[in-house]
Structures are given as C-alpha cells and as structure tokens.
Amino acid sequence: MTRMPRPSPHELGDEPPWLEDPQDWFWCSSCEHGLYWDERYHGELLRCVNQQCFAAEFAVPIWAAQKNRDDLFDEAANPEGWPRPVMESRPVPYLVPVTAGRPWWRATDGERLLRCQNQWWCQVCGLPLPSAAWVLVDAGGDVSSDAAMHERCLRLAAGTCPHLLDVGVGYRAVQVRLDDLLGDGRPLQLGDAWTPKRWTLRDASGGIG
Ligand SMILES: [Zn+2]
Ligand SMILES: [Zn+2]
Structure with missing residues (x-):
C-alpha cells in the first residue's frame, strides 16, 4: 500500500482527504491495515481492507477507530468542560466524536x-x-x-x-x-x-x- 504524505493543519480544507478515503489515517487495531468507510454508513462505521481480518466483517464505529489513528492535529479537540467548543457554528456536545475539527454529529462516542x-x-x-x-x-x-x-x-x-x-x-x-x-x-x-x-x-x- 502506498502511503500518502501527512497533511499539515493548514492544508486541511473543507473536504479533507481522510473524509473521502480514510485508510491512510485510520488504522485497524488488530492487523494495522487501513480502514475504509462502510458503504451504507459513511461517516459512522469503518471496515478493515484486510479481508482476513474480523474488522472486515464487523464494522468499527468512528469513535473507536479514532483511538488508533495517525496524527490529524486535533488532540483534545472536544474535551470535557464548559463552555463547549464551537464547530461548524454549533456547540459540540461531549458525546460527539471529532476528527481534526470536524464533528461527527450523528455519532455517539x-x-x-x-x-x-x-x-x-x-x-x-x-x-x-x-x-x-x-x-x-x-x-x-x-x-x-x-x-x-x-x-x-x-x-x-x-x-x-x-x-x-x-x-x-x-x-x-x-x-x-x-x-x-x-x-x-x-x-x-x-x-x-x-x-x-x-x-x-x-x-x-x-x-x-
Ligand atoms: Zn484489520
Ligand atoms: Zn453539563
């Protein structure tokens, strides 16, 4: 698999590359292959590209995939505390996973x-x-x-x-x-x-x- 160069924060625009194709950033915790979006649950569930891996069959929720991920420069982007951080013009609840400043509004950690x-x-x-x-x-x-x-x-x-x-x-x-x-x-x-x-x-x- 060819690895893409890491993006720097200022290169992350409205449509970051990991949103389209996450497998160079989101890694399977079992086999270290990349993860890709489930066809029907884009932005919610990911699957392992390695067909031998159980994570190819049993999808991984985005909040769990985040724990084994290459650096996307968003450490502590959605911490506990008050007031809440604001992203995309809305306050982000503690339960919403965030990837590099992008909240997954429909997902729950x-x-x-x-x-x-x-x-x-x-x-x-x-x-x-x-x-x-x-x-x-x-x-x-x-x-x-x-x-x-x-x-x-x-x-x-x-x-x-x-x-x-x-x-x-x-x-x-x-x-x-x-x-x-x-x-x-x-x-x-x-x-x-x-x-x-x-x-x-x-x-x-x-x-x-
Ligand atoms: Zn795997
Ligand atoms: Zn509260």
Missing part, C-alpha cells in the same frame, strides 16, 4: 457515553452532575442519548436544536435523580456496566415509581 452513565456525568459537557439533573424524554419514556445533563446544558441543547421541544416531536425535559431512571429496564446503579444501557423513565415505563 460509546466509551464517553459509558463513562457518563457509570459516573453520573453530563452528556453535554462531560462534567459531574448534581444529584438532580435533567433528561429529554420521548412519549414512550425513552431518554434521549441515554444520559443526563445540567440545567445549563439542557438550555444549550434546546437552544441549539429548538425543534427538540416542539409539540409533536415529543421530547419533554424532565428533572430526575438516579432513582427515577431504569437502565435496560432495571434500577440504575452507577459504575457497574461494561456496555452502555438504554435509559428509560421509571414512572413512564410501567408505573413502578
């Missing part, structure tokens, strides 16, 4: 989500939450993004995406404590999960609370 769930941290700013925090809940009681947030972070999310709280879209903001939530249908406990859980509102999912 699974490792960060797990940390937010296990430690009761905010999905928007990545900082610890007070015991009473906020979630966006749909009509069926499902918690949007499966994590809670600060009141200020809820306001930021609702201000950036005002349609979230439109009548008809179905999300409403609810103030909750840990006890008000279920993870995969069971009472939530901090720090015990290996994979992220689906969060639901306890009293909207069968009248337990």
Whole structure:
C-alpha cells in the first residue's frame, strides 16, 4: 500500500482527504491495515481492507477507530468542560466524536457515553452532575442519548436544536435523580456496566415509581 504524505493543519480544507478515503489515517487495531468507510454508513462505521481480518466483517464505529489513528492535529479537540467548543457554528456536545475539527454529529462516542452513565456525568459537557439533573424524554419514556445533563446544558441543547421541544416531536425535559431512571429496564446503579444501557423513565415505563 502506498502511503500518502501527512497533511499539515493548514492544508486541511473543507473536504479533507481522510473524509473521502480514510485508510491512510485510520488504522485497524488488530492487523494495522487501513480502514475504509462502510458503504451504507459513511461517516459512522469503518471496515478493515484486510479481508482476513474480523474488522472486515464487523464494522468499527468512528469513535473507536479514532483511538488508533495517525496524527490529524486535533488532540483534545472536544474535551470535557464548559463552555463547549464551537464547530461548524454549533456547540459540540461531549458525546460527539471529532476528527481534526470536524464533528461527527450523528455519532455517539460509546466509551464517553459509558463513562457518563457509570459516573453520573453530563452528556453535554462531560462534567459531574448534581444529584438532580435533567433528561429529554420521548412519549414512550425513552431518554434521549441515554444520559443526563445540567440545567445549563439542557438550555444549550434546546437552544441549539429548538425543534427538540416542539409539540409533536415529543421530547419533554424532565428533572430526575438516579432513582427515577431504569437502565435496560432495571434500577440504575452507577459504575457497574461494561456496555452502555438504554435509559428509560421509571414512572413512564410501567408505573413502578
Ligand atoms: Zn484489520
Ligand atoms: Zn453539563
């Protein structure tokens, strides 16, 4: 495989080369071959070019691929903290993976989500939450993004995406404590999960609370 020369930051324009063809920058953690975009999930899932590798069959999400990647000059581009960094004119939530200043708006960093769930941290700013925090809940009681947030972070999310709280879209903001939530249908406990859980509102999912 021919390696392309590394781009310098100022050469990264609106359409950086790794967006079209990521395999010189994003490496398979198993076999060190390059990764390419899944045909149907461009910008979300990557597969290994090595057909013998399990990552050729089982796609790798962008946030995981980022951990084994050549330097794209974006270290700490989306850190925890407040205020949030602004990219493409919008504040970037802590759960959104970022490659060289380009947020993957539709993707969720699974490792960060797990940390937010296990430690009761905010999905928007990545900082610890007070015991009473906020979630966006749909009509069926499902918690949007499966994590809670600060009141200020809820306001930021609702201000950036005002349609979230439109009548008809179905999300409403609810103030909750840990006890008000279920993870995969069971009472939530901090720090015990290996994979992220689906969060639901306890009293909207069968009248337990
Ligand atoms: Zn591989
Ligand atoms: Zn927050």
